Amino acid sequence: MARKTKEEANRTRQQIIDAARAVFHRHGVSRSTMEQVAQEAGLTRGAVYWHFKDKTELFFAMREDVFNPLTVRIDAILLAESAVDPLDSIEAALKELFRVLEESPTIRQVLDIMVLRCEYVDEFARVQEEADRPGVEFLAKVEKAYQRAAIQGCLPPGLGLGPAELAHDTWAFATGMLHVLLAGDFERKLRISVDNMITNHMALRREIHRA
Amino acid sequence: MARKTKEEANRTRQQIIDAARAVFHRHGVSRSTMEQVAQEAGLTRGAVYWHFKDKTELFFAMREDVFNPLTVRIDAILLAESAVDPLDSIEAALKELFRVLEESPTIRQVLDIMVLRCEYVDEFARVQEEADRPGVEFLAKVEKAYQRAAIQGCLPPGLGLGPAELAHDTWAFATGMLHVLLAGDFERKLRISVDNMITNHMALRREIHRA
DNA sequence: ATGTACATACATTCACGTATGTATGTATAG
DNA sequence: CTATACATACATACGTGAATGTATGTACAT
Numbered sequence: 001m002a003r004k005t006k007e008e009a010n011r012t013r014q015q016i017i018d019a020a021r022a023v024f025h026r027h028g029v030s031r032s033t034m035e036q037v038a039q040e041a042g043l044t045r046g047a048v049y050w051h052f053k054d055k056t057e058l059f060f061a062m063r064e065d066v067f068n069p070l071t072v073r074i075d076a077i078l079l080a081e082s083a084v085d086p087l088d089s090i091e092a093a094l095k096e097l098f099r100v101l102e103e104s105p106t107i108r109q110v111l112d113i114m115v116l117r118c119e120y121v122d123e124f125a126r127v128q129e130e131a132d133r134p135g136v137e138f139l140a141k142v143e144k145a146y147q148r149a150a151i152q153g154c155l156p157p158g159l160g161l162g163p164a165e166l167a168h169d170t171w172a173f174a175t176g177m178l179h180v181l182l183a184g185d186f187e188r189k190l191r192i193s194v195d196n197m198i199t200n201h202m203a204l205r206r207e208i209h210r211a
Numbered sequence: 212m213a214r215k216t217k218e219e220a221n222r223t224r225q226q227i228i229d230a231a232r233a234v235f236h237r238h239g240v241s242r243s244t245m246e247q248v249a250q251e252a253g254l255t256r257g258a259v260y261w262h263f264k265d266k267t268e269l270f271f272a273m274r275e276d277v278f279n280p281l282t283v284r285i286d287a288i289l290l291a292e293s294a295v296d297p298l299d300s301i302e303a304a305l306k307e308l309f310r311v312l313e314e315s316p317t318i319r320q321v322l323d324i325m326v327l328r329c330e331y332v333d334e335f336a337r338v339q340e341e342a343d344r345p346g347v348e349f350l351a352k353v354e355k356a357y358q359r360a361a362i363q364g365c366l367p368p369g370l371g372l373g374p375a376e377l378a379h380d381t382w383a384f385a386t387g388m389l390h391v392l393l394a395g396d397f398e399r400k401l402r403i404s405v406d407n408m409i410t411n412h413m414a415l416r417r418e419i420h421r422a
Numbered sequence: 423a424t425g426t427a428c429a430t431a432c433a434t435t436c437a438c439g440t441a442t443g444t445a446t447g448t449a450t451a452g
Numbered sequence: 453c454t455a456t457a458c459a460t461a462c463a464t465a466c467g468t469g470a471a472t473g474t475a476t477g478t479a480c481a482t
Contacts, residue, residue, distance in 0.1 A: 004427060005481065012427080028330030030241040033471060046429050049473075116339070119239030120327045128327065132394055139400075165411045168401055169384065172408065176387030183343055189350075190379055197383065200376045204415045216447070220461065244437060257463050260439080 013051045015041045020062050025109045028117040029059060029124075056123045063127070066110045070100065071134050078141050086149040090142055091202045094174060098194045101181065108182075115182050135175065143167035156207040166205055173201050224262045226252045231273050236320045239328040240270060240335075267334045274338070277321045281311065282345050289352050297360040301353055302413045305385060309405045312392065319393075326393050346386065354378035367418040377416055384412050 004012065019041035023032045034055060038045045052058040078093035101108050120128040146163035149155050161169075180186060181194065190197075230252035234243045245266060249256045263269040289304040312319050331339040357374035360366050372380075388405065391397060398404065 006426095009427060026332070028241070028332040030239070030330060031332065034473095035471075044429050045472090047427075050426090050428060054473090116331045119241060119330055121237070121239040121242065128394065135391075136400055160414050161411050164403070165408075168403060168408055169412050169415065172384045172387035172391060172412075173380065174387065175390055176383035176385065179386055179390055180346075180383060183339065189347055192375070192379060197376075197379055200372050201380050201383075203371050204380065217460095223461080245439095246437075255463050256438090258461075261461060265439085 012041075012043070012047060016043070016048055016051055016058070017062050017065055020058050021106070021109050021113070024059070024062070024113045024117060029055070029113065030119055059118075059124075059127070063110065063114065063130075066107055067134065070107060071137075073100070074138070075141065078138075078145060085154050086145040086152065087154055087202060087206060090145050090170065091198060094170075094198045094201075095195055097174070098177065098181065098198070101178075102194075111178070112182055115179060135171070138174070139167060139171045142170055146170075154207070155205065159205065161205075170201065223252075223254070223258060227254070227259055227262055227269070228273050228276055231269050232317065232320050232324070235270070235273070235324045235328060240266070240324065241330055270329075270335075270338070274321060274325065274342075277318055278345065281318060282348075284311070285349070286352065289349075289356060296365045297356040297363065298365055298413060298417060301356050301381065302409060305381075305409045305412075306406055308385070309388065309392065309409070312389075313405075322389070323393055326390060346382070349385070350378060350382045353381055357381075365418070366416065370416065372416075381412065 016037065020032075020037050023036045023040050026032075027036065032055070034045050034048050037058070038048045041048070048058070052061065074093050074097050077096050078089055080089055083089040083092075101111065114127075114131055118124060118127070143163055146155075146166045150163050155166075177194065177197065187193065227248065231243075231248050234247045234251050237243075238247065243266070245256050245259050248269070249259045252259070259269070263272065285304050285308050288307050289300055291300055294300040294303075312322065325338075325342055329335060329338070354374055354377075357366075357377045361374050366377075388408065392405065401408075
């Protein structure tokens with residue numbers, strides 16, 4: 001074959017990323033070969049190696065292709081100052097996160113790959129750090145929301161925990177939910193929806209449920 | 212070399228498992244080679260292949276070597292009927308679980324391998340199911356403990372959530388804690404101990420903290 | 423005409439599985 | 453008790469496929 005226009009080349013690049021996502025999800029990152037990715041994209045290894053130096057670089061590209069838009073989306077809800085009750089912001093942000101996971105196969109696949117189909121060693125050790133960062137930043141933002149809630153008197157008296165402690169608990173909750181969800185068969189095992197679990201989690205720190 | 216007594220052979224087998232744990236943890240499961248495992252154990256691939264059919268079988272052996280004792284240990288605490296307040300049993304079981312993780316490098320390594328250094332595809336897809344099972348069983352036992360707590364009146368009135376919902380939340384919490392912990396640098400990022408996080412989590416469902 | 427965007431071809435490495443060798447433990451016959 | 457026969461517990465050697473990276477070919481956009 002021959003040279004394409006820049007636009008066509010960019011589409012080819014995106015095709016390779018999409019193919020990588022499918023192949024990584026099917027066989028796991030380390031067992032996936034550049035040949036498989038190329039075939040999935042309807043190309044040859046030559047094309048793949050032209051666009052990406054090696055598998056690691058391809059992996060990073062696939063990750064950023066999806067992650068950045070997602071964090072922006074969640075932060076918009078979480079940081080919305082307009083909310084009357086910051087607890088509602090936290091609840092809405094959590095629900096939006098998991099709603100997106102259900103609705104977008106692409107995002108779900110990438111998360112799936114990063115959690116269950118990738119080994120965080122050697123070159124991929126730094127992937128882990130970058131994969132953690134959104135979570136850690138999420139924690140900080142949740143804590144600020146809880147702080148606003150405390151100031152506005154939205155937290156029940158006698159709760160015993162401050163914003164930091166509540167945020168930590170919510171963080172662990174969200175992290176756990178994500179992993180349990182990706183492990184599969186969530187609804188079958190729990191017989192409860194993710195949405196309800198989030199409602200319940202937040203209910204534990206709302207005024208209305210106190211005696 | 213030549214034949215050893217059965218006892219010596221069993222020690223060799225254990226050495227291979229120990230070596231596998233070290234190598235898997237260093238390079239990840241899929242990038243680890245039987246040659247590396249053999250060298251780590253001071254043997255050759257012949258010995259490894261004699262004791263284990265392939266890498267998958269070795270992986271399973273390594274897992275069971277550690278997991279079964281752990282679940283027994285945790286269950287003993289969780290199911291102790293002697294406890295006055297079942298909430299204390301849950302709290303103690305959680306604390307024990309994470310205490311063991313801190314104190315036993317072996318257990319921590321195996322968990323680390325299973326969470327961060329293994330790709331759950333193809334032959335390892337069933338590993339995931341088996342890895343999930345202890346968690347699911349843990350969920351069921353925690354729910355029963357919450358049920359006992361409800362019957363004994365240990366749950367605060369007006370809490371709004373039943374035993375099942377509380378158990379789900381605790382399950383997500385524990386799962387999240389485990390993953391956050393294994394991701395590393397826990398204390399640096401949170402500036403709080405695991406023990407305190409568990410105390411706080413349980414405090415959210417204790418009578419004494421209500422207004 | 424030149425560099426771009428690929429395809430093709432090639433060399434190398436590497437891990438796997440297996441086949442085979444071998445020395446020793448162990449059981450049994452006499 | 454001891455000699456022999458067989459099983460065991462490895463080490464060694466070999467063949468094979470597969471993936472990688474690179475080098476080279478080629479057609480087209482600019």
